[in-house]
Amino acid sequence: EAQVTQNPRYLITVTGKKLTVTCSQNMNHEYMSWYRQDPGLGLRQIYYSMNVEVTDKGDVPEGYKVSRKEKRNFPLILESPSPNQTSLYFCASSFLGAYGYTFGSGTRLTVV
Amino acid sequence: QKEVEQNSGPLSVPEGAIASLNCTYSDRGSQSFFWYRQYSGKSPELIMSIYSNGDKEDGRFTAQLNKASQYVSLLIRDSQPSDSATYLCATKRDDKIIFGKGTRLHILP
Secondary structure: OOOOOEOEEEEEEEEOOEEEEEEEOOOOOEEEEEEEEEEOOOEEEEEEEEEOOOEEEEEOOOOOEEOOOOEEOOEEOOOOEEEEEEEEEEEEEEOOOOOOOEEEOOOEEOOO | OEEEEOOOOEEEEEEOOEEEEEEEEEEOOEEEEEEEOOOOOOOOOOEEEEEEEEEEEEOOOOEEEEEOOOOOEEEOOOOHHHHHEEEEEEEEEEEEEEEEOOOOEEEEE
């Protein structure tokens, strides 16, 4: 089954404790992206990657890091999480970024 | 000016009627346009994509694009209660994909 797999689904952590949210896709998509979704603000792009070793900032990259060492994986790293990063996070992938996304199931992150 | 604008709703439509959802975008460089459906607590699901002016039909769904007026619309014919969801409009500008905040649609049984 073609899918984007995110883990974990739920995460509660404390301020300053580094965490990684994993994302993997099995569709051989070049384009992968991370979004956060907040009430009243909608989906906002954090980072995206056009291909292996190619990443770029979206609209809200502050406080986040990503890497793309393999085509299938695109982890999101929060090196020092803060409460304002409490949000619902989605990973998504697309063929060349031109044909619409397949989204992962989401990760609900709470930073206390 | 917001890049992608949608009326937040809720838009209430009787079952069996046509639901009309609208979206405007600010950047004339936008190249591709998408409609996603998102049920509460779930991830967005792609339902339509459109790339050129005019209409594109897929089952009960029709997407309409007018680049001169910078708007995209989604029509849902024969609306069903299962169509009740938030509908997200998105555009591709350069390498970024930008979403509107979504319109909540409520189909009245």
